[in-house]
Every structure is written in C-alpha cells, then in structure tokens.
Amino acid sequence: MRNHGALNKVESEIRNAFVVDSEITIASVADLDYLNAVIQEGIRLGPPAAIGPIPRVVPAGGAEICGQWVTAGTHVSLNQYPAYRSSTNFTRPEEFIPERFIEGLEGDILSVFEPFSVGRHKCLGRKLAWVEMRLTLARLLYSFDIRPARGYQVLDYAKQQIFIFWVKEPLIVSLRLRE
Numbered sequence: 001m002r003n004h005g006a007l008n009k010v011e012s013e014i015r016n017a018f019v020v021d022s023e024i025t026i027a028s029v030a031d032l033d034y035l036n037a038v039i040q041e042g043i044r045l046g047p048p049a050a051i052g053p054i055p056r057v058v059p060a061g062g063a064e065i066c067g068q069w070v071t072a073g074t075h076v077s078l079n080q081y082p083a084y085r086s087s088t089n090f091t092r093p094e095e096f097i098p099e100r101f102i103e104g105l106e107g108d109i110l111s112v113f114e115p116f117s118v119g120r121h122k123c124l125g126r127k128l129a130w131v132e133m134r135l136t137l138a139r140l141l142y143s144f145d146i147r148p149a150r151g152y153q154v155l156d157y158a159k160q161q162i163f164i165f166w167v168k169e170p171l172i173v174s175l176r177l178r179e
C-alpha cells in the first residue's frame with residue numbers, strides 16, 4: 001500500500017491473468033509469481049510470528065546450539081523481526097522490494113527467511129495460510145482499486161507494538177469497484 005509501483009504491478013499481474021473472478025482458484029493463484037513475492041516481502045517486513053518459534057527451555061545438562069554451549073534452563077528462541085530487517089541478511093532491508101524473491105538481490109540470504117519456522121514443530125497450517133493469503137489478495141485486487149483513505153497515512157509495520165504478536169493499528173483504505 002505504501003509502494004505504488006509494486007501495487008500497480010501486482011494488480012496488473014492478477015487482472016491480466018483472469019477474465020472473470022470465478023477463474024481465481026487455489027490452483028490458479030499459486031502460479032502468480034509477483035503476488036507470491038509480494039506476500040513474502042510483506043511477511044519479511046512484518047513477520048506474523050515475529051518471535052517464532054516461541055521460547056523453548058534448554059533441558060537438564062545443557063545443549064550446544066549453533067556452536068555455542070547453552071546452560072540448562074536458558075530460554076532460547078529466534079527473533080524473526082531483526083533477522084529480516086538486518087543488513088547482514090538483506091540488501092536495503094527496510095524497503096519493500098518483492099523482486100528479491102523472484103530474481104534475487106545481490107547480498108540477500110534468502111535461506112534466513114523461515115516465517116513458519118523449521119523442524120518438527122514447523123507451522124502445521126502453513127499451506128492453508130498460503131491459500132488464504134493468495135486467494136484473499138487476488139480476489140480483492142482483481143475486483144477493487146484499493147488505496148489509502150484520503151488524508152490517511154499508511155504506517156510502516158514497524159511503528160506498531162508487539163508482544164509476541166502484533167498490536168495492529170487500523171488500516172483505513174478506500175475500495176472502489178474497478179471499471
């Protein structure tokens with residue numbers, strides 16, 4: 001919403017891919033490269049599970065984690081937010097650049113990006129989440145021109161508070177049925 005170039009591009013991709021909205025299905029939206037990249041880039045800048053996995057406790061006897069010895073009882077986790085906004089891992093980390101998930105940006109380490117976590121507790125609902133995100137965005141952007149409401153400034157996601165999950169501010173937009 002804050003990046004007009006990306007918004008126009010994803011709108012065009014969706015509107016050129018379908019003739020009627022009934023063609024927008026779970027299968028057909030999976031092939032929309034730019035839509036998929038927009039969703040990934042949105043998640044990178046505002047990871048829904050910003051501290052995910054939620055903290056675990058190192059068991060009795062301690063454990064080696066990433067080459068470091070960690071004593072029993074220590075709470076450990078991975079903070080996705082700083083990992084995704086760090087210039088160590090991403091080029092121009094504060095900018096919304098969906099293209100990094102298509103052709104790649106020099107210096108990006110995309111393997112850092114694991115919003116659904118990894119391992120045996122990896123998100124069970126990730127495929128459903130992907131379907132919901134693709135279908136919702138595709139249906140909305142196919143039918144409506146969506147712009148920030150007049151006089152309303154869309155905030156950077158980072159301006160919101162977070163306590164494991166985000167306290168989201170209202171997003172006030174105008175929806176106009178496209179011609």
Ligand code: HEM
Nearest residue numbers: 048049052053054115116117120121122123124125128129
């Ligand atoms: C963009 C949306 C979502 C994100 C970013 C996300 C992220 C995550 C993350 C990071 C974990 C690991 C938590 C941990 O181990 O501490 C997790 C676990 C889980 N998620 Fe999601 N999730 C999403 C949507 C969903 C949906 C839609 C469902 C179900 C309908 C779901 C069901 C679960 C379940 C059941 C687990 C626990 C898996 C286990 O412990 O074995 N998630 N999710």
